[in-house]
Amino acid sequence: MTDLSVPIRGIVPPLVTPLKGADELDYAGLERLVSLQIDAGVAGLFVLGTTGEGPGLSYRLRYELVERTCELVAGRIPVLVGVTDTSVEEAVELASFSKGAGATAVVAAPPYYFPFGQTEVTDFLLDLAERTGLPLFVYNMPSCVKLSLAFESVERLSGHANICGLKDSSGDIAAYGKLLELRSVRPDWTFLIGPELLMVESVLMGGDGGVNGGANLHPRLFVNLYNAAVRNDRAAIDRLQAEAVSLSRIYNVVGDGAAGYLRGLKCALSITGICSDTLAAPLRPASEFDRKKIAELVGSLDLACDPVRSMS
Numbered sequence: 001m002t003d004l005s006v007p008i009r010g011i012v013p014p015l016v017t018p019l020k021g022a023d024e025l026d027y028a029g030l031e032r033l034v035s036l037q038i039d040a041g042v043a044g045l046f047v048l049g050t051t052g053e054g055p056g057l058s059y060r061l062r063y064e065l066v067e068r069t070c071e072l073v074a075g076r077i078p079v080l081v082g083v084t085d086t087s088v089e090e091a092v093e094l095a096s097f098s099k100g101a102g103a104t105a106v107v108a109a110p111p112y113y114f115p116f117g118q119t120e121v122t123d124f125l126l127d128l129a130e131r132t133g134l135p136l137f138v139y140n141m142p143s144c145v146k147l148s149l150a151f152e153s154v155e156r157l158s159g160h161a162n163i164c165g166l167k168d169s170s171g172d173i174a175a176y177g178k179l180l181e182l183r184s185v186r187p188d189w190t191f192l193i194g195p196e197l198l199m200v201e202s203v204l205m206g207g208d209g210g211v212n213g214g215a216n217l218h219p220r221l222f223v224n225l226y227n228a229a230v231r232n233d234r235a236a237i238d239r240l241q242a243e244a245v246s247l248s249r250i251y252n253v254v255g256d257g258a259a260g261y262l263r264g265l266k267c268a269l270s271i272t273g274i275c276s277d278t279l280a281a282p283l284r285p286a287s288e289f290d291r292k293k294i295a296e297l298v299g300s301l302d303l304a305c306d307p308v309r310s311m312s
Contacts, residue, residue: 004105004135004164007190007208008078010043011222013215014051014194016266017065018275023058025065029275033216034072036274040219043209045073046107048082050144050169050258051213051265055084055112056280063097070102078104080137084145086111088127095132105164106132109139110147122153126160135164137190142170144258151178158186167211169194173201180206196222196244200237203229213261214247217268218303221247247301253293254286267294272303 015037018029037045047069048054048062057065066081073079081098083091083106095106108128110121129136138157142148148170157163166189168176176198180191183206192211193202199210203226215222221243228236250264262279267286270277271294277285286294 004190005188007165007188008043008192009190010041010209011215011219011226012044012046012078012080012192012209012211013037013042013219013222014046014049014211014213015069016213016216016262016269016275017047017052017054017057017061017280018269019278019280020276021278022281023061025061025068026275026278027068030065030068031072032274033269034069037215037219038073038076040215041223042077042215042219044078044080044104045069046080046082046167046211048084049107049139049211050141051216051262052082053262053280053283054082056283059090059094062094066094066098066103067101070098073102075102080105080107081134082107082109082139083128083132084109084112084139086113088124088131091128092131095128095134099133103134105135105137107137107139107167109141110145110149112145115146118147118150118153121147121149122156125157125163129157129160129162132162135162137165137167137192138163140166140168140170141194148172148175151175154179155182158182158189164188165190165192165208167192167194169211171195171198173198173205176202176207177205197241197248200225200229200241204232213265214244216265217250217272217274217298218247218301243302246297250294250297253297254290259283263290264294267291268298271295271298 018026196212225240251261254263
């Protein structure tokens with residue numbers, strides 16, 4: 001099992017969930033996707049997150065995805081499992097299953113639906129940390145749960161030994177910089193950022209890497225971009241960041257927000273032959289008209305970019 005007494009550093013793609021139907025896992029697509037990531041040198045994989053449509057999948061399918069992913073990875077890199085739920089009991093149960101399947105850690109955002117305050121949310125996450133047999137990453141995802149974790153809440157959470165880090169998808173780089181101050185009390189914590197176009201800035205500030213959706217399509221680009229940031233190689237950063245900006249255009253072809261992002265990303269993956277563009281209900285795939293636009297954007301990307309330059 002991965003030793004989380006030191007941070008995970010690098011790119012940890014939030015895997016899409018390849019689907020063949022409304023409640024059917026595309027196992028062949030998952031195998032291609034996992035192989036693509038590992039071959040590109042990613043630092044880990046995160047399943048059942050926002051990009052993985054976790055809350056939109058049946059519990060049966062969530063468990064199947066965890067089991068299959070861990071089988072495919074076979075201990076080569078860490079596997080992080082999203083257990084975000086409105087019920088702490090369901091989160092604990094999935095965490096327990098994930099441990100048995102071979103996962104490395106679990107990831108949980110605040111419970112959604114009810115408009116909880118900071119104290120209730122922090123208590124929920126501390127309860128989960130106490131009861132799960134795997135280390136817990138705290139997931140700040142205000143656009144989906146209607147609450148952004150305050151610095152004071154994360155500071156309180158940092159006092160629990162079984163909480164091992166933070167994934168921040170708030171998009172507030174200044175707040176992220178403030179959170180990095182907690183490194184002084186938890187040098188073992190992993191600090192990861194979600195928005196991919198902020199990944200370089202976050203690493204230059206002292207962060208550990210990114211959970212970047214675009215890595216599903218082009219993992220080597222984001223691995224190289226991370227390594228360039230660690231080296232502070234400005235020429236490489238500028239070149240690779242421009243490629244990341246170009247890739248991000250696929251997210252806006254079929255609407256704004258999470259729906260457009262997911263449609264665009266899965267459409268691009270289907271165009272490249274990785275997996276189908278089937279989405280969990282109520283989302284529907286891109287139209288043929290929009291698919292042609294996305295195909296043009298994908299065709300402009302250098303999906304076979306330079307080999308990974310490792311910092312090890």
